[in-house]
Amino acid sequence: MKVERVSTQCESVDKLLNGGIEKGIITNFYGESGTGKTNVCIQIAATVAENGGKVVYIDTEGGFSPERFEQVAGEEALENILLRDPVDFTEQEEAIESIAEVVESEDVELVVVDSAVSLYRLQVNGENASEINQRLSRQLSELSKIARNNNIPVVITNQVYTSFDEEELELVGRDVPKYWSKALLKLTQKTNGTRKIKVSKHRSIPEGRSTQFEITNDGLSTPDNKGLF
Template identity: 65%
Template sequence: MEVERVSTGCEPLDTLLNGGVEKGVISNFYGESGSGKTNVCIQVAAQVAMDGGKVAYVDSEASFSPERFIQIASEEALDNIFLKDVTDFEQQDETIEGLENLVEEKEIDLIVVDSLVSLYRLKVNGENAQEVNQELSQQLSTLSGIARNHNIPVMITNQVYTSFDEEGLELVGRDVPKYWSKCLVKLSQGDKNVRKARISKHRSLPEGKEVRFEITDEGLVEASEGGLF
């Protein structure tokens, strides 16, 4: 069976992902602050909206910029974005639970949650970790079910922290988002506006594959030779 994908509107990312973000699964873009997570979300949302598709965009960090979106797409395309700002983890839970109805009513073609874990991070502590992790897992289960049932891509972003138990960076939420995400892409900041995207996990593409791209006023494009890591 042929895998269906949605173009990111960025040639290097499409090359990395063999055509774009995969329908029917959760794709998780993670990295440190400034690595380009929100720019990737807005880029893909703009591409889908410009093509006439509709996007459900859940924003937990007030990071979606209509001005940035219009730079890449147009004011008309902005009408295809159904934006929901969430300010606490309970509201995020309610919003994700309500996405199924929105997808059916508005015929949504893409779901974006940026970021999945920022409000989770504010709520979780040593005493309630198991309970909050279960809530996070349920949110991801709901998103995964919507992706499968409606054959649409779900994009989430994930924050990271420095792990002292293991080398390098660890995803906030650790195994919970890793389990539910069928595609994990690590974003890294390079020289100036250049970023690197690297596949950490994918069910059909090789791990370790990576590309560079550049953040410009018009969107995400192939990086110039000057962008070094």
């Protein structure tokens, strides 16, 4: 069976991902602040919305800018964005629980959650970590089900922190988002202003494969040095 994908409209990123973001799974973009996670989300949402597709966009950090979206896609495409902006983890839970029906009734072609863990991070502490992790897992399970049942891509972003044991970046939520995300893509910022995107986990692409992209006024673009490495 052929895997269907949604283009990012960025040549280097599409080449890395064999054509774009896979339908039917959760794709997780993770990285430190300023690495381009929200811009990637807006770019993918703009691609779908420009082609007439509806997008459910759950914005937990207030990062979605209509002005930025219109720079990438135009004013008319903004009408295809169904925005949800939960302010705490319970509201995020309710937003995700409610979108299954919306996806079917509105013929939604993409779901974005930016970020999946920022409100989780505010909620979790040593005493309730197990309970909050279970709630996060249920949310991601529901998103995975929506992706599979409707054959659409679900894109989430993930914050990171430094793991002192391993001295490297670790996903907030650790094993929970790792399990439910069938594609894990790490974003880092290069010294020349470009961003690097590296495959950390994927069903069909070798781990460690990477490329670069730039963030411009019109969205994501391919830098002059666009080779995979």
